[in-house]
Amino acid sequence: MFSQLQHPPADPILGLSVKFKADSNPNKIDLGPGIYKDEAGHTPVLACVKIAEDFRVKNEASKAYLGSAGSASFNEKIAQLILGDHRVIAENRVRTVSTPGGTGALRIAAELINRSKPGATIWVSDPTWANHQGVFKAAGLTVKTYPYYDYANKSLNFDGMIEALKQIPKGDAVLLHACCHNPSGMDLNPEQWQQVADLSRDVGFTPVLDIAYQGFGQGLEVDAFGLRLMADTVEQMIICSSCSKNFGLYRDRIGACSIIGKSVIAADIIAAVMLNVVRVNYSMPPAHGAALVETILSSQELTNQWHAELKEMRDRIAAMRQLLVEKLLENGVTRDFSFIARQNGMFSFLGIDTEQIQRLQDEYSIYVVGSSRISVAGLATSNIDYLTQSIAKVL
Numbered sequence: 357m358f359s360q361l362q363h364p365p366a367d368p369i370l371g372l373s374v375k376f377k378a379d380s381n382p383n384k385i386d387l388g389p390g391i392y393k394d395e396a397g398h399t400p401v402l403a404c405v406k407i408a409e410d411f412r413v414k415n416e417a418s419k420a421y422l423g424s425a426g427s428a429s430f431n432e433k434i435a436q437l438i439l440g441d442h443r444v445i446a447e448n449r450v451r452t453v454s455t456p457g458g459t460g461a462l463r464i465a466a467e468l469i470n471r472s473k474p475g476a477t478i479w480v481s482d483p484t485w486a487n488h489q490g491v492f493k494a495a496g497l498t499v500k501t502y503p504y505y506d507y508a509n510k511s512l513n514f515d516g517m518i519e520a521l522k523q524i525p526k527g528d529a530v531l532l533h534a535c536c537h538n539p540s541g542m543d544l545n546p547e548q549w550q551q552v553a554d555l556s557r558d559v560g561f562t563p564v565l566d567i568a569y570q571g572f573g574q575g576l577e578v579d580a581f582g583l584r585l586m587a588d589t590v591e592q593m594i595i596c597s598s599c600s601k602n603f604g605l606y607r608d609r610i611g612a613c614s615i616i617g618k619s620v621i622a623a624d625i626i627a628a629v630m631l632n633v634v635r636v637n638y639s640m641p642p643a644h645g646a647a648l649v650e651t652i653l654s655s656q657e658l659t660n661q662w663h664a665e666l667k668e669m670r671d672r673i674a675a676m677r678q679l680l681v682e683k684l685l686e687n688g689v690t691r692d693f694s695f696i697a698r699q700n701g702m703f704s705f706l707g708i709d710t711e712q713i714q715r716l717q718d719e720y721s722i723y724v725v726g727s728s729r730i731s732v733a734g735l736a737t738s739n740i741d742y743l744t745q746s747i748a749k750v751l
């Protein structure tokens with residue numbers, strides 16, 4: 357049965373964590389996976405999550421199945437978090453299912469597209485999250501790319517993006533990062549979002565919005581601006597969201613796949629197919645993380661606490677972006693890295709070559725994804741000198 361199997365290549369992001377854990381250098385720095393870390397290099401359980409967990413232990417009355425959509429109350433609250441008070445909610449055109457993390461949401465979205473149009477093409481930004489292509493192809497989709505990042509100028513290649521989007525055949529899907537673009541940290545501004553949304557309506561491609569870092573860029577509302585603008589402009593879209601980062605619920609695996617239908621009836625049909633996709637995949641989503649988010653978002657006090665904790669994470673990352681730029685200069689690096697301070701969310705490309713990335717790993721135990729993507733959340737005032745001195749040496 358298994359004799360034909362070959363070892364797959366190591367995952368470019370998760371494979372790095374394995375190497376990092378095995379490294380005995382006390383100065384080692386993990387700039388790999390997008391996991392928030394505090395100044396001490398620790399990924400804390402948020403205090404509001406701890407309170408919600410205590411509440412759940414004391415009050416959970418049953419472990420009976422919740423159904424393929426998961427908790428209706430969680431789904432409603434997540435739709436509100438993403439869409440705010442957008443009219444599509446009042447028009448009853450939004451349907452949400454809880455999923456095992458944001459990756460689960462992407463897989464459900466991909467299978468939904470594939471049910472509607474087998475082998476359909478989804479366009480992803482070049483570059484994009486290292487797992488997007490794999491998830492979409494595994495669901496049967498064809499994946500193509502549109503230009504996004506200008507590596508030479510460390511900026512957005514917006515003209516290239518627009519030219520490519522204009523050529524997309526009607527009925528294809530286009531994946532867009534709602535905020536905190538992973539891996540480049542370059543986001544669209546409001547005017548650019550409007551242009552992309554207008555193109556989606558006029559060209560007729562279906563937008564799939566991936567919002568995995570809401571609250572890590574400029575704040576919960578600003579980070580959802582482009583997504584909401586898209587919902588103003590097009591009749592139907594898919595939204596894949598995650599509670600891994602903003603609620604720190606990484607291993608509890610909770611996210612959501614939401615669709616906006618053209619009408620109430622259309623939304624009902626899409627939702628029914630989505631539920632069937634879930635049923636034949638994993639039947640029902642895990643409930644724990646959803647229950648915690650539901651508890652937090654049901655209490656004004658816990659919501660306020662969550663906002664404050666989220667702000668603390670966001671502010672620390674922004675401060676680390678500034679500090680990295682300053683310390684590189686201080687350590688004699690003449691190359692311009694100021695773009696890092698202008699980017700958003702957890703990630704930026706250092707823009708160094710493969711050999712330099714390998715030297716950082718082999719000689720200094722600094723772990724950077726092979727594309728030169730760094731997770732800024734891995735920086736701290738305690739490791740910034742070692743990091744910037746090491747970068748100065750390999751440069």
Ligand code: LMR
Nearest residue numbers: 369388389390391485538
């Ligand atoms: C990342 O991009 O590092 C995170 O989304 C973690 C992952 O699953 O790859």
